[in-house]
Amino acid sequence: MTNTNESTLANNLNRLQLERLGKLNKLKENGVNPYPYTFSRTHMANELQEKYSQLPAHTETKDEVRVCGRIINERNTWMFIDLIDDSGKIQLFCHKESLTSLLIEQLKLLDKGDFIGVTGTIRRTKAGELSIRVSDYTVLCKSLQPLPDGFDAFKDVEDRYRYRHLDLIIHPNVKQNFKSRSKIIAEIRQYLDSHNFLEIETPVLLVSAGGADARPFQTHHNALDIDLNLRIATELYLKRLIIGGFERVYEIGRVFRNEGISTRHNPEFTMLELYAAYGDYNELMDFTENMLEYVILNTVGKFQFEYIDQMLNFTRPFLRISMIDSIQKYCNYDFTSITNFDEAVEIARKLNVPLSKKEDSVGRIINLIFEELVSPELIQPTFITDYPVEVSPLTKIHRFNSRLTERFELYAYGREIANGYSELTDPIDQKNRLLDQAKLKSAGDEEAMPYDKDFIYAIECGMPPTMGLGIGIDRLVMLLTNSASIRDVIAFPTLKPLSD
RNA sequence: GGGUCAUUAGCUCAACGGUAGAGCAGCUGCCUCUUAAGCAGUUGGUUGAAGGUUCGAAUCCUUCAUGACCCA
Incomplete structure (x- = not known):
């Protein structure tokens, strides 16, 4: 209705x-x-x-x-x-x-x-x-x-989300998604706890919401009379815990991004972030594979399973390919030695990838070409590695290539599942990168990160080499429950209220 | 943001310019039986909202609201 x-x-x-x-x-x-x-x-x-x-x-x-x-x-x-x-x-x-x-x-x-x-x-x-x-x-x-009753009852998708209690009564199979979700999260906790990770809750209400490219929700604290933001990531606080001496921490928590709603986006969603000292992104890719293997085995029960119209195979090891190599593979353009902005613009034009003002560097153009032309092709689980430095302000510079960072994202069915780095621990580099972000922000990029001087102070106190991983729990649950919409795995997705 | 489609009884849908209907549900009975039970009867409508065209609008037009799908 x-x-x-x-x-x-x-x-x-x-x-x-x-x-x-x-x-x-x-x-x-x-x-x-x-x-x-x-x-x-x-x-x-x-x-x-x-x-x-x-x-x-x-x-x-x-x-x-x-x-x-x-x-x-x-x-x-x-x-x-x-x-x-x-x-x-x-x-x-x-x-x-x-x-x-x-x-x-x-x-x-x-x-x-x-x-x-x-x-x-x-x-x-x-x-x-x-x-x-x-x-x-x-x-x-x-x-x-x-x-609602009858063979065809209660098919309206919006009603099913708005009156979820009815959806659950009438379509008992819907309950299974939420049982699976609970089990998936429980298995993740089990895996992390058994690997000596400590679960710590970090604040949701923040003066400065950083750690990701996204617009935050804003609110106000009356007693202190200050504007606050809802967190868009847990990264900067979990890193403070690493600095403080906890060597393995994680949080599974709700984050909030003030953006559009789609079958893959809900304004509030659940993220797992974990940080472990003394590891790098190579070790983290192994860790991610192992953790997913454990979770999939104990939930789906097999590594090969159907998602919408594809058969996915999560058998280790997943394919690993650098972003630049993936563009070479799928688009036949080699960005290895391209450092000239105009040259990059020309390639984007030849590839029919329209650029916006945001693509103001070679790195951002590479990232956009990847997102537009390569990522939809990544059906089977694939680690894309070595992201341009311009799109990775919290990641260590690649040890062999100063234009790149030691970052990976895991893709499956053309969608980002996980995002991991060798975390940036050099306080001077970090400070400069956040200052660059702040410039973008003041130039009008509302998704750029704010300069967080408390975070810089913390990192100046010394942070060990650290690997850090983020996984969108909702999207993982979608994959493992064969759900086409994020709303099928969130019990009460955000909806426009009915007008009276 | 753009395009397409949708919105009619509690539910699922017809009617496409000429009396708003069906199935299910509900109600009243029948049937000690069933598997979306069956049979007979019966109640139920501000056709998403507001304007407009017309002798006449659920139907055509405009605007709006909400949603779905596709595209950016």
Whole structure:
């Protein structure tokens, strides 16, 4: 439903609701509390399905069980009820010979969507459906809103995100994405914890939001009367922890970027950043492969799996190729010795890559050509290495080439999955690069990083060689759950509010 | 930002200038049966909003709102 008037799912008191209110009142008149406090069950639905999987059709047992959940369907005037809980579905069999006439009569006051708890014995029907012959039931919640129903119910994508509770009820497979997400994050933590990483939470509210190229959200602290930004990355604070002497730290946290919304972008999303002292980006690529291997093995269960229209293979090692070599490979232009800006502009023109004011250096042109023409080709997991220094203000200069940095990004299905560096630890170099960023910012580039003098002070106090990795958790979960949209892996994605 | 499409009953959709309809859901019955149960009957509408054209608009035009997809 996309209309914005009064007749919305959420607030329209319609005749269907009036029916339910009438039933609620009748229940109360019968002395039933429609909103009781507890119910103790003996089994989840799927436990019963598994336990009695060998029970033949048309068999009664005397095994008494208690289950509870939401009514999603009813057949033959409440003789058969489909009940769902978090684990799955079980059919209830309400035969008039097994229930008091009062309880039989009261079935008419139930609706699809209500919660009930039942007691009964296990049987399998003639038709082969495992069921519970109900001897007693109790209302656990009277629902006052009709659920969308029918074979094709609730297809509108926006409604599914806006009313996620309904999406989860109606499309039980949607729950699987969030279970997978939880498992993926748990496995990442397990891997990092077992490799002696310490999880530390860094601030969300910052005077200076740096660590990435992005516009921050702005807010205000009343008591201090200062403007604050929501963080766009956790990098600069995790590095302070390395400086402080923690040698392996990470954070899995929400970051906020004030940018557009798409199937791959949500304004708030979850990032993993980790930093480990005494390693460089080569070691970090090995580490990233190992960690992903562990996480994929314990979640997807296999290294080769389908994503949308492609079969991806995450078997180690992933392809490693430098950005310049990748352009040579896919575009047939060799930037190895090109240092002249006009020459780079000419190549971009020949390649039909339109440049903006932002592409004011050879390095930025190389980066844009890569993003436009090469990255979409990187379907199988590929490390792109050695980024131009102009687009990597927090990365150490490449040990063999001063125009490049020791940075990699991991691509799969043409999308960036991870971003890692040999972290820049030279305070003088870092200071100059942030000053360059500040110049860009004051020249109007709202995504350029601010000069953070506290961070420079920290790094001047001495930072060991360090490798640092960032992984967009949402995009990783998309890949591992075969989800086309980031909104399929964020329970409550950002939406425009409905107008009243 | 640009293009295309969409918005009609609780849900899924018809009707495309001439009486707003169907299936499902709901309700009333039948049927101790079922697997999207079935059968009979029945309720339910400010056609996303505002203007305009017309004897007549869900339908054509304009603007707006919201969304989906594609492109930057």
